[in-house]
Each structure stands twice: as C-alpha cells, then as structure tokens.
Amino acid sequence: MTDHPTFPAIGRPVDELVAEIRGGRGDDADWRAGRTFSLVYNAADPELERLHEAVAHEYLHENYLNPFAFPSLLRMEREVVAMGADLLHGDPRAGKLTSGGTESIFLAVQVARDHARAERGIAEPAIVLPETAHPAFAKACHYLDVTEVRVPVGPDGRADLAATAAAVDDRTALVVGSAPCYPFGVVDPIPELATLAAERGALCHVDACLGGWLLPFLERLGEPVPPWDMRVEGVTSLSADVHKYGWSFKGASLLLHRDEDLLKRQYFLFDGWPGGLYGSATTAGTRPAAPIAAAWATVRYLGMEGYLRLADQVRAASARFRAGIEAIDGLHVTGDPVPGIMEIAADPGSGIDMGAVGDVMDDRGWHLDRQQGGLHAIISPSHLAAADAFLADLADAVAHHGPSRGVEARYGGVG
Ligand SMILES: Cc1ncc(COP(=O)(O)O)c(C=O)c1O
Known part of the structure; x- marks a missing residue:
C-alpha cells in the first residue's frame, strides 16, 4: 500500500475540490494574524487585499512571455521600473521586473560575469561578498559557474572593508553589499564597497531585496539610513523586491541597472532552431502576468x-x-x-x-x-x-x- 495517489480516472466538481483544498489548510500558518515573519509581508489593509484579488483575477491567464501580445503588461512593467527608478535615483529605462529576489540576484551575477568576460577578458570570474549576503548569491554562483568569495563581517554585522579589499583581485567581476542584510538587518558600507569595485573595473550590486521599498521611506521619516542606492557612485545594479516591503503579492522584484548597456547584457536572444527568434529579458519562459500588474497597482494604490x-x-x-x-x-x-x-x-x-x-x-x-x-x-x-x-x-x-x-x-x- 502506498500513500502516493494514482492518476485520477475521472474529474471532480469544482465546489468539492475547493472544499477539499480549504479543508486541507488546517496546519497552514495564520499569516493574517501576524504568525509568519519573513514569508508574508502583510500591510494589514483590506482594501489592498481586495485590489490584489481583483488584479490576480484580471490577469490570471495571460502570459508575459510575449510582452507585445499584452502591451498593457509591458506598459505596467515599464511604469513600475520608472517609478522605482525615481524612488532609487536610477535610470527609468535601465530595469526589469523579475519573479523575485533570487532571480534578480541571478541576473545581476550573470550580467557581471558576462561584463567581466567581455570587457576585462576574465575567463573565470569571481564575486566578493560579505558572509551575511543572501544564499541566492551562492545559488547563482553554483548555477552560473562563478567563484564565490565570502568575507567575514565586522562585530557590527557589516561588511569588513579591510577583509573585502584583501579579497578583491583581478578576477573580481562583482562586489556585493546588502541594504540591509537578512540575518542582522544592517546596511553594509555601500559607498566604500562600490569604490573597491570601481578601482578594479568591477561591478557593484546592492542587494536591497529587503530594503529597496522600505529604506527610502524610513529615510523620509527621519531614520538614519546610510547611503546605499543609485546616488552612490560605483553602484551598478540593485535589486528591490516589490513582493516584500513593496507590499505586492509574490512574484515581483525590481532589478535596476546603472544604464541600459548593462541591462542589455541581461537579454537572451536565440534563433538557432526552426521555431523563429526567441528572446527574453529574464530567466523564465512562460511568465505569470498577475505579479506585474499587481506591482503596478500596489505602487499606484499606495x-x-x-x-x-x-x-x-x-x-x-x-x-x-x-x-x-x-x-x-x-x-x-x-x-x-x-x-x-x-x-x-x-x-x-x-x-x-x-x-x-x-x-x-x-x-x-x-x-x-x-x-x-x-x-x-x-x-x-x-x-x-x-x-x-x-x-x-x-x-x-x-x-x-x-x-x-x-x-x-x-x-x-x-x-
Ligand atoms: C536580503 C535578501 N536578498 C534576497 C532574498 C531572496 O528573495 P526571494 O526569496 O524573493 O527570492 C531575500 C529573501 O528574504 C533577502 O532577504
């Protein structure tokens, strides 16, 4: 006897399935009651929830694989990028929405790798990052065959500049800082990290997946927020997740590059098959549309x-x-x-x-x-x-x- 289900012989009615799904959720975390922490960012705003449900319903079936078939989505993506760039003092044309922090980080590492190969002739690129940087960087390096050099942090949990300087060398394609890092919630010394990168001709990515849609507002509220965004010279890309403190639902992160030349390194074009020209700006092929529309609607609503x-x-x-x-x-x-x-x-x-x-x-x-x-x-x-x-x-x-x-x-x- 196995507890694996066999393939269903006949279909079942909708109401019955919905009831079964609901009935099976007894052990799921009660995020509305504040029982989860990193898993759901809950604005506790019923109107925002209503908006999300309406948007998800509206764009449930569309496919963002081809933005030209759904120009409304392309328009919304461009607007979210431009509004995010305005907030983060970047170029309104130099970004894309991805499915989340991990994908933004993957693409930042890929762009840095390809930039190092093409512009500096580095055959085996490496990235240097504080040990507090998110595992998505380790995952990206693993998938993309890039060497990851993790550097210990200081007693305050921030990147140690002397240790980082010692780790940066001719193979360094990218220096990373977080704003803030996940484990301790502190912002790395971004201007100094960006300078270390620039001195070698390397790129500098700021992982603001957590802080990208929070720090700009804390700064305006008078909190002491150290410099971290595109105002910092030498920062060449940053990731800011709309599905975290941007208050949208899952599946949206902003990856913003310093300029369009860097963004273009993220594009993949292929015509070596009989199926015509295939192009995409992010890693997925078929793509859900609702997170794009929800990111747009959330920023406009709030x-x-x-x-x-x-x-x-x-x-x-x-x-x-x-x-x-x-x-x-x-x-x-x-x-x-x-x-x-x-x-x-x-x-x-x-x-x-x-x-x-x-x-x-x-x-x-x-x-x-x-x-x-x-x-x-x-x-x-x-x-x-x-x-x-x-x-x-x-x-x-x-x-x-x-x-x-x-x-x-x-x-x-x-x-
Ligand atoms: C600082 C930081 N970077 C990257 C990520 C990865 O984001 P995602 O889980 O959306 O892929 C997280 C997730 O918590 C994070 O806190």
Missing part, C-alpha cells in the same frame, strides 16, 4: 503617502517588539538593525537555548526562522496587533523551554 504610512507602522511595530524582547531577562536584539528586521538572541551566559525557544514558539503557531545566533523576525504592520501575544509567548518560552528538537531544513522544500 503612493508616497501610503508607503510612508506603512513604513511608519513597521517602525512602530519593530520598536514595540524590540522593547518587549529586551525586557525579557536574558534576551536581546543583535546589533542595531534598521526597523523591520531583527535577530532575537540570548545573552551570553544566560543558558537560554534559542532553538528550544523556537520550538515552543512553533508549537504556539509562531513561525520564526532559525539562525545560528538566534531567531529571526521580519516585522509588518500586522505585527502591531500581535505584539502582546507574541511577547507573552516568548517570555513563557524562555522561562519554560525544554531541550531543543534540533535544526530542521526549513527552506525551499528541502526536507
């Missing part, structure tokens, strides 16, 4: 005013979380992150096992990511209402945890 309001709510919720965490004996937030992202860590000598604390939190329905130094949280406006319950559970978990159940593989369907 506008500067809405993004400022949401960034302020992220700031308020983060301050509430941080104060509550630091009021629990033996816990602290690592370093000095920008509002929104934090690692919750145990004080040295406290004897608190954060893995075990995470297990108790799991059992209570809170989905915190594990990292080597503690638990990781990304804060959305929906967490404001959840803060008291979260902090009470966290205090209880610290006081009453047993031994840890051990580390599980948590990402990408591994495990």
Whole structure:
C-alpha cells in the first residue's frame, strides 16, 4: 500500500475540490494574524487585499512571455521600473521586473560575469561578498559557474572593508553589499564597497531585496539610513523586491541597472532552431502576468503617502517588539538593525537555548526562522496587533523551554 495517489480516472466538481483544498489548510500558518515573519509581508489593509484579488483575477491567464501580445503588461512593467527608478535615483529605462529576489540576484551575477568576460577578458570570474549576503548569491554562483568569495563581517554585522579589499583581485567581476542584510538587518558600507569595485573595473550590486521599498521611506521619516542606492557612485545594479516591503503579492522584484548597456547584457536572444527568434529579458519562459500588474497597482494604490504610512507602522511595530524582547531577562536584539528586521538572541551566559525557544514558539503557531545566533523576525504592520501575544509567548518560552528538537531544513522544500 502506498500513500502516493494514482492518476485520477475521472474529474471532480469544482465546489468539492475547493472544499477539499480549504479543508486541507488546517496546519497552514495564520499569516493574517501576524504568525509568519519573513514569508508574508502583510500591510494589514483590506482594501489592498481586495485590489490584489481583483488584479490576480484580471490577469490570471495571460502570459508575459510575449510582452507585445499584452502591451498593457509591458506598459505596467515599464511604469513600475520608472517609478522605482525615481524612488532609487536610477535610470527609468535601465530595469526589469523579475519573479523575485533570487532571480534578480541571478541576473545581476550573470550580467557581471558576462561584463567581466567581455570587457576585462576574465575567463573565470569571481564575486566578493560579505558572509551575511543572501544564499541566492551562492545559488547563482553554483548555477552560473562563478567563484564565490565570502568575507567575514565586522562585530557590527557589516561588511569588513579591510577583509573585502584583501579579497578583491583581478578576477573580481562583482562586489556585493546588502541594504540591509537578512540575518542582522544592517546596511553594509555601500559607498566604500562600490569604490573597491570601481578601482578594479568591477561591478557593484546592492542587494536591497529587503530594503529597496522600505529604506527610502524610513529615510523620509527621519531614520538614519546610510547611503546605499543609485546616488552612490560605483553602484551598478540593485535589486528591490516589490513582493516584500513593496507590499505586492509574490512574484515581483525590481532589478535596476546603472544604464541600459548593462541591462542589455541581461537579454537572451536565440534563433538557432526552426521555431523563429526567441528572446527574453529574464530567466523564465512562460511568465505569470498577475505579479506585474499587481506591482503596478500596489505602487499606484499606495503612493508616497501610503508607503510612508506603512513604513511608519513597521517602525512602530519593530520598536514595540524590540522593547518587549529586551525586557525579557536574558534576551536581546543583535546589533542595531534598521526597523523591520531583527535577530532575537540570548545573552551570553544566560543558558537560554534559542532553538528550544523556537520550538515552543512553533508549537504556539509562531513561525520564526532559525539562525545560528538566534531567531529571526521580519516585522509588518500586522505585527502591531500581535505584539502582546507574541511577547507573552516568548517570555513563557524562555522561562519554560525544554531541550531543543534540533535544526530542521526549513527552506525551499528541502526536507
Ligand atoms: C536580503 C535578501 N536578498 C534576497 C532574498 C531572496 O528573495 P526571494 O526569496 O524573493 O527570492 C531575500 C529573501 O528574504 C533577502 O532577504
């Protein structure tokens, strides 16, 4: 007897299937109640949700493989790129939307690799990045046969400039910084990293997948945000995910290059088959259309005013979380992150096992990511209402945890 289903002999009615799908969701995380952190960025705005549902419905079946068949999508993509470039002080024509942070990073690495080969004759390009940079870079290097050189960070979690300078050499195609990095939520010293890259003729990518649609608004709200965007000379590309703090639904990231010449290196054209000329600007062939339209609609719906309001709510919720965490004996937030992202860590000598604390939190329905130094949280406006319950559970978990159940593989369907 196997529990694998066999191929269905006959079809079933819609209502029955929808009921079964709904019935099977009992163990899914309750993101609307603020129970997830990095998985769903929840603006807690029912009107925005209504907009997303309408847009998804409108563009459910279209295929963005061929933008000329659906000029409305091409128009919306161009407008999102231009609006994002306006926000990030870049060239309104030098970007594309991709399916997410990982794809934006892949393409940035591919562009750097091809630029290094073509312009500098580097046969085996390498990229240099702080150890806090997202695994998407390791994945891209693995797929694209580029050497990855990870450099330790300083005690504040930011890229160590001396170590980076020592790692950059004639093979370096790309120097990477994050704004901010995922593990600690701190912004790397981008101007200095960009200078190190420029001195070698290398490109410099800023991974602002997390911060791209948050830092510009925090800056306007008066938060101390170090320089990181296209205002920094030597930055040649940046990734900014509309499906994270841009508040759109999954499947949209902005990859912005310094100029159109760099963007063109991202294009793939092929006519060596009998099927005509095939061209694409991103890695997928057939492409969902709804994320493009949703990115456009979300930016238009929120506008500067809405993004400022949401960034302020992220700031308020983060301050509430941080104060509550630091009021629990033996816990602290690592370093000095920008509002929104934090690692919750145990004080040295406290004897608190954060893995075990995470297990108790799991059992209570809170989905915190594990990292080597503690638990990781990304804060959305929906967490404001959840803060008291979260902090009470966290205090209880610290006081009453047993031994840890051990580390599980948590990402990408591994495990
Ligand atoms: C800093 C950073 N870069 C890249 C990524 C990858 O983005 P995605 O999961 O959309 O591919 C993430 C995801 O959390 C991130 O935090």
